[in-house]
Amino acid sequence: MKAILCTHFGGPADLEYQDLPDPQPGPAEVVVAVKAAALNFFDTLIIAGKYQLKPPFPFSPASEFAGVVESIGTGVTAVAPGDRVLGYGGFGAAREKVAISAQRVVKIPDVLDFDRAAGLTVIYGTTLHALKDRARLKSGETLAVLGASGGTGLAAIEIGKLMGAHVIACASSEEKLAFCKERGADEGINYAKEDLKEALRRVTGGKGADVIYDPVGGTYTEAALRSIAWAGRFLVIGFAAGEIPKIPLNLALLKGCDIVGVFWGAFIERDPKGHQANMADLVRWAAEGKLSAHVHAVYPLAKTREALEAIAERKVMGKVILRP
Numbered sequence: 001m002k003a004i005l006c007t008h009f010g011g012p013a014d015l016e017y018q019d020l021p022d023p024q025p026g027p028a029e030v031v032v033a034v035k036a037a038a039l040n041f042f043d044t045l046i047i048a049g050k051y052q053l054k055p056p057f058p059f060s061p062a063s064e065f066a067g068v069v070e071s072i073g074t075g076v077t078a079v080a081p082g083d084r085v086l087g088y089g090g091f092g093a094a095r096e097k098v099a100i101s102a103q104r105v106v107k108i109p110d111v112l113d114f115d116r117a118a119g120l121t122v123i124y125g126t127t128l129h130a131l132k133d134r135a136r137l138k139s140g141e142t143l144a145v146l147g148a149s150g151g152t153g154l155a156a157i158e159i160g161k162l163m164g165a166h167v168i169a170c171a172s173s174e175e176k177l178a179f180c181k182e183r184g185a186d187e188g189i190n191y192a193k194e195d196l197k198e199a200l201r202r203v204t205g206g207k208g209a210d211v212i213y214d215p216v217g218g219t220y221t222e223a224a225l226r227s228i229a230w231a232g233r234f235l236v237i238g239f240a241a242g243e244i245p246k247i248p249l250n251l252a253l254l255k256g257c258d259i260v261g262v263f264w265g266a267f268i269e270r271d272p273k274g275h276q277a278n279m280a281d282l283v284r285w286a287a288e289g290k291l292s293a294h295v296h297a298v299y300p301l302a303k304t305r306e307a308l309e310a311i312a313e314r315k316v317m318g319k320v321i322l323r324p
């Protein structure tokens, strides 16, 4: 089978396209023929050695995928060869076939195509955990989303609307904001043009946003936190801007607000039942057309380098998919 391999830490240009022997399922494992693998921002970090997870070399990037079960190991009863599934392994899906624990795959209905299914787990899983479990977002509250046209940002717009929030999309261009409004955002702020703190106060009538979802970091974090509502919840999702901000803690005191960490990868290990329940909701909502899982572009596996460069260059709206 063909595989994209990271043999040493570096950039997208250092990845290698190689032949590997086909995998065989071990006990409690399945082998899935990958029809689509989805990339996330953190794939740009994992190949550079800048992510918390550092797999042994050689490894493939792409943590999530959708495909067809090809074979099963001993003890597997939940899925059978021929089943359509999505899966999450943390890394390793940029290849034609993956061997993975059967507990890591979920059956998908026929109406859900492989490209959309491949990218459901990380961005929507993270966001449902963040908004429901961590922020306890309530219907009628105001939700501000930074990096709103990116993968996690898009998921926050869509799940925020499903939970009944008034959603303010914040992004760096008018094109990105138009995309966010098509996906349900009620308002847009172009933080490349307008001061984020002032703009958030303006669109909330001076009250501030009840919940702020921040996958970007850098200088936007403090500006947004300065405009949070009384008793608001500030969700620390990620640092796509590259800089981990340092926040004066008096802001939390003055706002009576919570600064809430979100670590989805740890959540799914610590609360597998909660994760499975969230995934069941997400697969159903996607099949019902309530989540777009918008695909920005599909690249052949051999062009993984170009796909990762598009993410790093801030060009992507929604998901980037690799097709083996």
Ligand SMILES: NC(=O)c1ccc[n+]([C@@H]2O[C@H](COP(=O)([O-])OP(=O)(O)OC[C@H]3O[C@@H](n4cnc5c(N)ncnc54)[C@H](OP(=O)(O)O)[C@@H]3O)[C@@H](O)[C@H]2O)c1
Binding pocket: 040, 041, 042, 122, 123, 126, 147, 148, 149, 150, 151, 152, 153, 170, 171, 172, 173, 176, 215, 216, 236, 237, 238, 239, 240, 241, 242, 262, 263, 264, 265, 311, 312, 313, 314, 316, 318
């Ligand atoms: N906490 C968790 O459990 C968890 C789970 C999943 C992902 N994450 C993290 O969340 C972050 C976002 O992931 P994602 O998949 O949503 O990424 P993405 O699709 O690439 O979107 C990130 C957004 O950040 C903005 N951005 C600002 N400066 C940027 C820069 N220098 N380079 C790239 N983007 C920049 C861009 O929007 P504008 O151009 O509009 O500013 C972009 O749309 C990552 O740091 C990822 O590791 C965390």
